[in-house]
Amino acid sequence: LIPTLREDPGEAETVSHRLMLRAGLIRKVAAGIYTYLPLGLRVIRKIEQIVREEMNLAGAQELLMPIASPAELWRETGRWDYYGKELLRFKDRHERDFCLGPTHEEVITDLFRREVRSYRQLPLNFYQIQTKFRDEVRPRFGLMRGREFIMKDAYSFDSDEAGAKISYQKMYDAYTRIFTRCGLTFRAVEADTGLIGGDVSHEFMVLAETGEATVVYSDQDTYAANLERAEVLPPVDVDTSPLRPLTRIATPQHRTVEEVTAYLKIEPRQLVKTLLYKAGEHAVAVLIRGDHELNEVKLARLLHVTDVELASPEAVHTLTGTPVGFAGPVGLKGIPILADHALKGMRNFVVGANEADTHYQDANWDRDFQVDRFADLRNAKPGDPSPRGSGSLTLAKGIEVGQVFLLGTKYSKSMRATILDDQGKERLAVMGCYGIGVGRTAAAAIEQNHDDKGIIWPLPIAPFHVHLLTVSQSESSASAATRLYEALLAADIEVLWDDRSERAGVKFNDADLIGAPFQIVVGDKGLADGVVEIKVRRTGIKTRVALPDIVAHLRKLCVNADVTGAARPSSGR
RNA sequence: CGGGGCGUAGCGCAGCCCGGUAGCGCGCCUGCUUUGGGAGCAGGAUGUCGGAGGUUCAAAUCCUCUCGCCCCGACCA
Numbered sequence: 091l092i093p094t095l096r097e098d099p100g101e102a103e104t105v106s107h108r109l110m111l112r113a114g115l116i117r118k119v120a121a122g123i124y125t126y127l128p129l130g131l132r133v134i135r136k137i138e139q140i141v142r143e144e145m146n147l148a149g150a151q152e153l154l155m156p157i158a159s160p161a162e163l164w165r166e167t168g169r170w171d172y173y174g175k176e177l178l179r180f181k182d183r184h185e186r187d188f189c190l191g192p193t194h195e196e197v198i199t200d201l202f203r204r205e206v207r208s209y210r211q212l213p214l215n216f217y218q219i220q221t222k223f224r225d226e227v228r229p230r231f232g233l234m235r236g237r238e239f240i241m242k243d244a245y246s247f248d249s250d251e252a253g254a255k256i257s258y259q260k261m262y263d264a265y266t267r268i269f270t271r272c273g274l275t276f277r278a279v280e281a282d283t284g285l286i287g288g289d290v291s292h293e294f295m296v297l298a299e300t301g302e303a304t305v306v307y308s309d310q311d312t313y314a315a316n317l318e319r320a321e322v323l324p325p326v327d328v329d330t331s332p333l334r335p336l337t338r339i340a341t342p343q344h345r346t347v348e349e350v351t352a353y354l355k356i357e358p359r360q361l362v363k364t365l366l367y368k369a370g371e372h373a374v375a376v377l378i379r380g381d382h383e384l385n386e387v388k389l390a391r392l393l394h395v396t397d398v399e400l401a402s403p404e405a406v407h408t409l410t411g412t413p414v415g416f417a418g419p420v421g422l423k424g425i426p427i428l429a430d431h432a433l434k435g436m437r438n439f440v441v442g443a444n445e446a447d448t449h450y451q452d453a454n455w456d457r458d459f460q461v462d463r464f465a466d467l468r469n470a471k472p473g474d475p476s477p478r479g480s481g482s483l484t485l486a487k488g489i490e491v492g493q494v495f496l497l498g499t500k501y502s503k504s505m506r507a508t509i510l511d512d513q514g515k516e517r518l519a520v521m522g523c524y525g526i527g528v529g530r531t532a533a534a535a536i537e538q539n540h541d542d543k544g545i546i547w548p549l550p551i552a553p554f555h556v557h558l559l560t561v562s563q564s565e566s567s568a569s570a571a572t573r574l575y576e577a578l579l580a581a582d583i584e585v586l587w588d589d590r591s592e593r594a595g596v597k598f599n600d601a602d603l604i605g606a607p608f609q610i611v612v613g614d615k616g617l618a619d620g621v622v623e624i625k626v627r628r629t630g631i632k633t634r635v636a637l638p639d640i641v642a643h644l645r646k647l648c649v650n651a652d653v654t655g656a657a658r659p660s661s662g663r
Numbered sequence: 664c665g666g667g668g669c670g671u672a673g674c675g676c677a678g679c680c681c682g683g684u685a686g687c688g689c690g691c692c693u694g695c696u697u698u699g700g701g702a703g704c705a706g707g708a709u710g711u712c713g714g715a716g717g718u719u720c721a722a723a724u725c726c727u728c729u730c731g732c733c734c735c736g737a738c739c740a
Contacts, residue, residue, distance in 0.1 A: 097675050101733060345740060365739055384739065415740045561699045595700040613699055
């Protein structure tokens with residue numbers, strides 16, 4: 091059974107989602123919840139196998155934790171309240187609270203503290219490949235952002251920082267090998283730690299237009315970070331023109347940067363917008379140059395809160411006495427004023443006047459208002475200088491397929507996971523955690539490897555190496571195909587045989603859609619000359635090969651295609 | 664959570680404005696022909712029109728409620 095679809099399903103927009111449905115890899119059960127069909131499951135298993143091999147090689151041990159976990163563990167770390175609606179909660183028949191695990195720091199740390207006593211038992215690294223559930227606000231793009239999804243998660247435990255860093259590096263290296271073996275073009279970037287927490291983190295980003303994340307990287311040095319994290323250096327070019335006197339100016343009905351700058355015939359970079367934010371219980375004003383974007387993650391980090399949000403129009407009115415659109419720092423009382431450090435280089439700029447339909451021209455910080463704190467608060471943009479030395483920054487879209495975290499003692503502290511060190515003293519275990527989205531890796535591979543006919547699988551994760559199709563109904567081609575099929579199986583070549591009595595065109599199109607790296611076409615025409623046709627899906631190149639030479643020929647093709655998988659690390663672990 | 668859109672045969676859609684026998688294409692079944700890039704002819708099967716309630720002689724169509732799905736946004740003063 092190959093349930094391919096001739097037409098694009100109405101529900102899918104992105105390439106990988108469409109092709110996964112059309113090629114018969116997945117079917118939707120509910121929003122963000124999918125069944126893996128036989129073909130899709132084979133791809134998932136291939137990726138899992140690569141992950142297993144590399145994790146084992148890196149010294150991690152596989153275990154399997156439950157999907158349901160009791161609320162008490164989550165209450166210990168505070169995440170029962172903190173995680174929000176993404177945590178799908180339910181009660182068992184005794185009215186006890188449970189949730190479906192979105193990640194497993196709590197469960198593994200609980201295991202660790204019960205079982206491990208001594209530093210001699212460390213380092214330890216446990217991993218599992220398991221179904222996770224996160225009740226996403228907006229599931230989309232098929233397996234790219236599902237609610238239920240398969241994840242490889244790993245957790246390392248060390249007796250000190252130095253050890254934890256080594257464990258982290260091992261995982262970083264393993265991830266690099268995993269995604270390389272999967273045939274992906276990716277980048278490891280510095281990342282923020284978000285809900286998981288911790289100190290250091292890298293995300294593995296597959297570069298693709300459909301990515302939901304933005305990657306920032308330098309064109310000349312090795313700097314790469316996601317947009318939330320990417321550092322912006324203080325300005326180098328400082329305006330030294332003489333200060334002009336502050337002037338009020340009427341800007342009737344002109345609120346946005348666009349409107350005000352057009353009205354005043356100035357550039358957005360000569361205007362400073364004043365954003366009012368709610369950070370926990372407090373309000374702050376944030377000054378940002380007109381052509382820059384505020385980075386809320388940076389703001390939250392600076393203020394030591396988990397989340398910030400724009401103040402409501404009502405709150406803006408209370409704080410500034412004006413409707414939204416005319417807030418400004420001059421005369422603003424009672425709340426801290428923060429400014430992006432780009433302002434340090436600015437003079438004689440335009441700001442709101444805290445009065446309807448009015449702005450100030452030629453405002454200057456220090457003279458006209460005080461800034462409580464300058465900081466890096468904006469998003470990087472193309473052309474910004476690299477924060478590590480040389481080159482300028484480029485922005486690209488990426489799909490996050492993996493992330494590694496150096497957690498430190500965040501969880502071992504709240505859950506009191508301690509070990510005895512060589513002095514007999516109790517110490518908190520130092521942890522790391524590491525995740526790979528298995529289904530998302532498959533989707534990302536399709537985003538990077540397809541054409542208008544369908545998927546072009548990288549050999550290591552292809553559901554089958556070879557798609558065998560018989561295009562003639564004759565006895566002779568059926569028996570030739572049977573012999574060939576068995577010969578390929580005997581040679582450990584995975585082959586999908588399309589023996590349906592469909593017309594040739596249907597089979598060709600399905601084969602292209604499903605995207606096995608190689609197609610073997612058996613037909614009466616070729617058999618008359620004792621040959622079959624081998625087509626390389628990616629290049630479209632067809633070769634006529636004599637029957638006895640097929641296995642050898644395929645082997646050669648495989649070696650050429652599998653440049654990544656062939657290069658196995660020769661570590662002694 | 665806000666905005667927009669869509670639920671009609673297995674799939675893709677029309678019909679709805681203007682109420683009156685539920686349609687088209689693909690797929691599926693039967694037969695004949697065809698057979699190396701999504702075949703042709705002939706015949707055939709398939710629908711609680713997402714669900715509930717209402718209006719009406721009469722509802723896929725109008726009204727109310729509800730469920731599901733998709734897309735955009737949740738970033739600017």
